[in-house]
Amino acid sequence: MASVSFPPGVPIAWLKAASLRKEIIFLKKSEMQMTDQDVKYLEDLQEEFDFRYKTMQGMEQNDKNNVAVKQEMLMLQEMLNTVDFRRKEVLSKLAQVIKEMEDLMKNTLVEELLEWKRRQQIACIGGPLHGGLDQLQNCxxxxxxxLFQIRRxxxxxxxxxVKLTYEGDSIPLQRPHLLERVNFLLYSLFQSSLVVEKQPCMPxxxxxxxxxxTLIQFTVKLRLLIKLPELNYQIKVKATVDKNVSTISSRRFVLCGTHVKAMAMDESANGSLSVEFRHLQPKEMKSCAGNKGFEGPQMVTEELHSISFETQVCLYGLTIDLEVSSLPVVMIxxxxxxxxxxxxIIWYNLSxxxxxxxxxxxxxxAIPLNQLLEVLSWQFSSYIGRGLNADQLGMLAEKLTGQQVIYSxxxxxxxxxxxxxxxxxxFTFWVWLEAILELIKKHILPLWIDGCIMGFVSKEKQRVLLKDKAPGTFLLxxxxxxxxxxxxTWVYRSESGEEIYHSVEPYNKGRLTALPFADILRDYKVIVADNVPENPLKYLYPDIPKDKAFGKHYSSQPNEVLRPTEGGDKGYVPSVFIPVSKILSDSTDPPSPSDLLPMSPSVYAVLREHLSPTVMETALSSPYSESAD
Structure with a gap:
């Protein structure tokens, strides 16, 4: 299957963010340090000029006419020229540093943040774990x-x-514009720094x-990527739903619970300024207009809503309003x-x-099939611990398209x-697939994790796979x-050497609740033509002995007929499930609802004493025709 071009993985993201961090550190240590030194030198130079100028002004008029004073005047003029030159130089360097920071923000930092948000989208629908937020926080x-240093x-x-200005002075001409640029960058940086670290999710x-x-609590976590001690507990975040947003839904919601909280430094190794809402729950508002045009679960599940968060940062004379929204949510x-x-949710975040x-x-x-198939594999790897291989995805592709196609x-x-x-x-394809996910998670998870279940294979393909295999070879x-x-489905050969395939009636959650699937495979019996029960399952495809494949998953010893102890266990007689089928020649007979018959050991023993084996097995069996599902 062709690979899917999703955003870069975590290691690449970390490397890029780390590289950006080094670039900012270098900028801060080199050019910022130089501008600091230049400003300090300019301050010293101006103080010396101010001192010498005031000293000369304090002289008597007669003293000002001597040669020494005239030389001092020339020296002061030279110093003023140097001050002017240094002022222009410092402003030029500051302008250059501001431009470099602006370029870093626009061309690298914002791009990195967008890539992180895209990785978060992919992780939300089961994709690889995303990371890199700590590195972005450092940047x-x-x-x-x-920027605050430049502002200072x-x-x-x-x-x-205040002490010195003159005609053509560069500070009053250039400083206001530079300060405006710095403030704008700080506003932009802060407004980008508020992110939804963990999207809304029901625990x-x-x-x-x-x-x-509705009326079920969900959690959501926000982080401010600018970590400054002055902001600890100073930022209060308010959560709202569908704030100033026009949705396609006539349903309207409010958030119940604690919807205003203060950000605080967490105790993690890297630390962050964050807030987690844990007690929010959406409540639908009753409307006189009703929900006309939006009735039915199908339409409800296509309605998208937004959880918004707003706050305000007040720092060093700046007041900055911040707002961020979660990814679209579906209210059920x-x-x-x-x-x-x-x-x-899958379709939106993939598209x-x-x-x-x-x-x-x-x-x-529409979505490229190859991308969708990879996301479907993620559903299995994230939800039940094992993804799908190329053959399994191929079967799903044929089921979706009805034909063999080029995925890309x-x-x-x-x-x-x-x-x-x-x-x-x-039913739809998705309902069918979701039911399989639930079946695996709740009833056959260990077998799926171990790779015992082929799972997605068509009726036609299973015959191709089992052809020429040893009798008793089966697949799930x-x-x-x-x-x-x-x-x-298993394969065996008739007396004439013909390969014959049989599949049992599918086991669903109701039947698997009564008996573990591995035990069913171990104890399964069929009554063949001469009424002798035997287990037809010998080798898990391709050639793994059954007990080797499933032995560690057996939950009990093989079913044995035991006479109950006197009085039983608390007055009850234990029952035994015996999975038995009878292969009939007429393949058109409808399947029986179940091939698991509960029977107490005492009843089983009585039947053995009073009935012949043939009659007994017929009484125990659930005769139905084996037909491939």
Missing amino acids: FTLLAES QLEKLDEFL THPQRPLVLK SNVSQLPNAWAS TNEPQNLAFFNNPP DYQLSWSKFCKEHLPGKS RFSESNLGGITF
Whole structure:
């Protein structure tokens, strides 16, 4: 599968941010140090001039006519020329430093911040863990400190005017413009420095950020990338929902809980000025107009909303208003809406890096299939610990497109992904895939992590894989017609040498709650033509002995028929689940609802004593035709 061009990974980002930090440090240590020295030299020079000038002014008129005084006058004129030259030189150097900082901000720092935000979007939908915010904080802080240092130098130059100014003086001509540029850069730097470090997320669904349920608490964390001790506990942040934003939804919300908090230095190694809201919950406001035109869970899950945060920084005579918004969130009122809401979050954050486009689903763009497939693999790696390989993704691609395509050339529509039913089915592709994710997470996770489950393989492909394999070779795959179902298919040979394939009725969450899947594979029996029960499963594809593949996942000893102890356990007789199937010749018979029959050991023992083996197995079995799902 072709690789996807997503933003650079964490190591590259760290290197770039580290390089930027070194550049700012070099600028601060070299040119800033030089301008400091120049300002200090200019201050000393001007003080000497001021002293000598005032000394000469204090002389008597007669003393001013002698040769020594005239020489002193020439010396003062020369010193004034030097002061003028030095003033122009300092202002020129300050202008150059300001320009270099402006270039760093516009061409590097802002770009790095945008790349971090894009990496955060990708991480929100299951992509690689993003990082680099500590490095960015170092860069922002160093740049802010440097700009404040320049500001102090410009203020120092203003003090020089009190003692000395003259016609053509460069300080009153150039200083106001330079100060305006510095203040503008500080405003811009601060306004960019407020970021949403952790996007809104319900603690109950940590792997599904940006989906919020009404009246359920969510958390969100903000950070100011400029870390200055003077700001500790001085910045109060207020959270609001859909502030001054026009949404496509007629639903309106308010935030309940603590929605104003102060930023504080955290206790991490690097430390940061941050605030975390942990007790916010959205509440829908009742409207007389109702929700006409927006009824139904499908439309609700396409509505995008915004959580905004605003504050004000007052520092060194500057007052700066700051505001930042979360990535768009989806508000749901029922947990059943979560899968489709999560699909909307995936599609938005994969499609665009716009921080706020709440009308996105008015006309959602198509997505390159190769990018979508990689994101689908992320859903498995982030949610259940193991991603998908190229073969598994190939099966998903065919299911999405109905054909074999070149991934990089195919554009998949939003409707095809999440709104249109699969051919001949009553559900969409995404609902089908989400049901599989839930099945794995809750019932067969260890088998998935160990790679025992091939999972995504079509009915046609499974025959190709099992062809020419040893009898009893089987593979595990997800049902294509049953939501959240898993089945196994095995191959054996008839007396004539013909290869025959059988698949069992898919196991869903209800049946897997009764008995672990690994135990089912171990104990599974079929009643063959001569009514002798046997386990047809010998080797996990391609050739791994079954007990070697699943042995560590067995939760109990093989089922044995035991007579109950007198009185049983607390008066109850233990039951045993016996997975039994009967292969019939007529393949058109409908499958029975279950092949797991609970039976107490005592009943089983009585049947063994009074019935022949053939009759007994028929009584125990759930006869249905084995048909490939």
